[in-house]
Amino acid sequence: MxxxxxxxxxxxxxxxxxxxxxxxxxxxxxxxxxxxxxxxxxxxxxxxxxxxxxxxxxxxxxxxxxxxxxxxxxxxxxxxxxxxxxxxxxxxxxxxxxxxxxxxxxxxxxxxxxxxxxxxxxxxxxxxxxxxxxxxxxxxxxxxxxxxxxxxxxxxxxxxxxxxxxxxREFRRGLSSARTTKKSRGSKGESAHLMRCFASGEMVEPVATHPKITGLADVGGQASGSALIGFDKDAFRSYHLSQSANAAVSEGVANAYRAAIDDLLRKHSQRLAGAKVIHWFKKHVPPEDDPLAWLEVGEEEQERSAQQRAEDLLESLRTGKRVDLLGNYFYAMTLSGSGGRVMVRDWMEGQFERLLESIHQWFSDLEIVNWSGSKAAKTPGLEKVITSLLPPQKPQQRYDDWVKPIGAERLALWHAATRWDTPIPYSVLSRLVVLDTKFRVSGTFEDALKNHEKDPKSFAILASLLHARMGLMKAYHLRKERMKGGKEMPQDLKPYLNEDHPSPAYHCGRLMAVLADVQRAALGDVGAGVVQRYYAAASATPALVLGRLTRTSQFHLNKLEPGLAHWFETIIAGIWGRIKDTIPRTLTLEEQSLFALGYYQQMARIKAGKTDSK
Known part of the structure; x- marks a missing residue:
């Protein structure tokens, strides 16, 4: 390193x-x-x-x-x-x-x-x-x-x-001589000795203390800088070596690695939920072809799909059009600060082509229809995907305190984005299901939708959050199936609604979406509706809730025009035909996430149909 x-x-x-x-x-x-x-x-x-x-x-x-x-x-x-x-x-x-x-x-x-x-x-x-x-x-x-x-x-x-x-230079030499003289007096005449440099392999006089890294103050470091290598406590030392002789490097090498990290933090770093990732390549990569930069902004801030860019660049590599990128390697360090110390949270290196394949797969796994059903949602940046695992940041809450609970998930999702064969942890899904259920029951999105013309910025933030969570749920199941060697899930779980999905839990979610829309069509805005009252129970114990809600929907259907009522009845009957007699009494956490995906994709289909009919 x-x-x-x-x-x-x-x-x-x-x-x-x-x-x-x-x-x-x-x-x-x-x-x-x-x-x-x-x-x-x-x-x-x-x-x-x-x-x-x-x-x-x-x-x-x-x-x-x-x-x-x-x-x-x-x-x-x-x-x-x-x-x-x-x-x-x-x-x-x-x-x-x-x-x-x-x-x-x-x-x-x-x-x-x-x-x-x-x-x-x-x-x-x-x-x-x-x-x-x-x-x-x-x-x-x-x-x-x-x-x-x-x-x-x-x-x-x-x-x-x-x-x-x-x-x-002369002034610093004078300072160094004075410190060396003082040190030699205090060490009973013990002279400095040469040691093997950790970085160059050469015999060098090790620098006693290393220069500090700046640029980590916003992720736990000190404004004055933090040390990457330091041995200021007796417990950190071995073989009676003092200070940084425990990891010997010359003064020139210490300044070189400090200059490299400082430069990378300024030019090639992205914030990642309380940490920073710096990256570089063995050979030069033009900024527009840097796939790790696509992860930072996602597709929301790009005119062209990152997934399509990855496909095009992969094709160029495989056909020999971009020989300048063949045989290239990437390197990435995840850093944060802990007071006066730099914490290296992760180190990664690998082939450029493999990285490109992984990021293409990441965007593909996250792809999800947007809330209105009109097109695929633009994938948010990795930072936004990671922080989608958190409840809203409280007023006056420090960012570091807000993201602290998801330190483990942060690193796991970074690995998932850069290694196509890495699964998404169960803890990620657990957080998603709980947060999405609260989000649905609160009615926050529906309220923002009603006022989106007055406050489009707030609505856009909520829509992006919803897309990130739904895409991440979908990616969890795709990765899990891929790890098992299965081929069915990618065919069953698509960005858009799949009426032939094999999971009863998925269709239970679809049914909940249709029943909620029946109530809205019949009664309009009634305050706390079907979703606010019954979504949490239906997503956990559908057998206890959905049958009763279906029977209640008959009263709502009777208030609709015959044509619209028939349209709803056809959809409800089709969904029950998929569920048959297998409506689950309870749903596991993974099944609850499929319920959420079914609900979301069915709602998107309904909204798209309403737009088309106008």
Whole structure:
């Protein structure tokens, strides 16, 4: 894994030199060549709701040990937070922040011997009147104390210049020498020794602590970064080795894998219910041909069906039209944070063609008719499919707390989407059945349907949720049958209604849908109707409910026009003909899901028929 990450960094020419890393900067503090304050300027996408700022590829960077070693309070050089650079927020009152600010200015002044503009910037930040104006302008722009800030002198963007690079390298060597001297004094003269690098296989002097991964703060990590490799507790260590000597890599390799993960998190990652999946390929794959990207947005945000795109690309591979993709491999890591640590939840690698087949199969298994019966629903992204296993997020509920109960299902569905022969767990179906029953009984969808012209956005969200749940129920049964080597289920369980389905449970669901529509046709909106009152009982114990509801429907049929009544009677008789004398007394959980699918697909058929008749 480390070797592949290091190779990615080298193949993509990432700046992995120790002491440097890419950083996003939100604000420029701008002064003239004499050091007089002019203004502040916001960088990045200023219209975005969450503007991360503009990335700069080679910013100076100190590791955590470099920041905390020594007797003085240290800050980063040239790029740091608005709190440190301008004493924004409570920084003007906090002695520790003030000490960091003085260190920031001190570095600028020392580096000014190599680049005069840095000394000019130091002069600006030493002036209390200028600092006050800087804070006022940052506050007016609604800057946060944690926003990253750097300086611009005249037309010179200091962080983009390489004039200070040699000074910075020498400065870090001085820090390293001081730490090494202190360490050797505390280790009774024990000298550093070479070890075999885990990633390169070469003999190297292992770096004591590894650089931190940023970009996981929204999935449990720290804003300052989290360590992928770290041994800060005695229980984590072996053979009397200290710190990261327990997994020896050189400083260059550590910076390379950090640069690779940071780059992948920015460019090739997708959020997955409290985790992030990063992926890359052995050989270049054009963005439009990246099947893992299709999983992120599904088909709802694509003009062209992802399933069709997968079919076309597979055909191109098999006919030799896309030789550039032959023999390619993919790699994927599922990451989350746990405070200061990176948690690797999953690692996956395999052939590109097999991945393409799997994702094509995923979309095929999920395919389901839309609620109106007019066409196949567009498959939602994997994140939406996974979160369909949850009740609605409560107001003020943190996202991490909301998705926490489905950690195991998240990983299982990720595997199911990327490996065609992976079953969907029973726990997924269990959650789906319970949630769908509550959804039906609550009448939420019917209420939203009545008001969909007034609030189309809310209705679209509910419709997408319904499609995700129904598609996932269907996929569960298809995968289970496929694992057993059966061939009947794919023929029986289709995206649209199947009047010849062999399961009585499926037809019980169909019957419930028709009886509910009979009541609506006869009585209109009567508040709590057949579905709200009897769906839960009918889906669990159909023999106790459906016979009585069928008899009651005769009163409703008598209120309809003869032609419409005859049409309903024909459908009801046909469904009872399928059930015959085998109406189940109770339904298992799997049968309840078939009941739900029968109900849904029959309702879609009814709605499509009404649309056609208008």
């Amino acid at each position: 480390l070797e592949l990450l290091v190779k990615y960094a080298r193949d993509h020419d990432l700046k992995a030199e120790p002491g440097f890393k890419p950083k996003p900067v939100r604000w420029f503090i701008v002064c003239d060549k004499e050091g007089r304050f002019l203004d502040v300027a916001e960088l990045g996408d200023t219209e975005a709701k969450k503007n991360p700022g503009q990335p700069f590829q080679k910013c100076p960077d100190l590791s955590q040990p470099e920041l905390v070693s020594g007797s003085e309070m240290r800050s980063h050089f040239l790029v740091d937070t608005a709190e440190v650079v301008a004493l924004l927020g409570k920084g003007s009152e906090d002695p520790k922040v003030q000490e960091k600010h003085r260190y920031f200015v001190k570095l600028l002044r020392e580096a000014g011997r190599s680049m005069p503009e840095l000394a000019t910037a130091a002069h600006l930040l030493e002036d209390e009147q200028f600092l006050l104006k800087i804070r006022e302008r940052l506050q007016a722009g609604k800057a946060k104390p944690t926003d990253k800030v750097t300086l611009k002198v005249g037309d010179c963007v200091l962080v983009e210049s390489d004039a200070w690079h040699d000074w910075w």
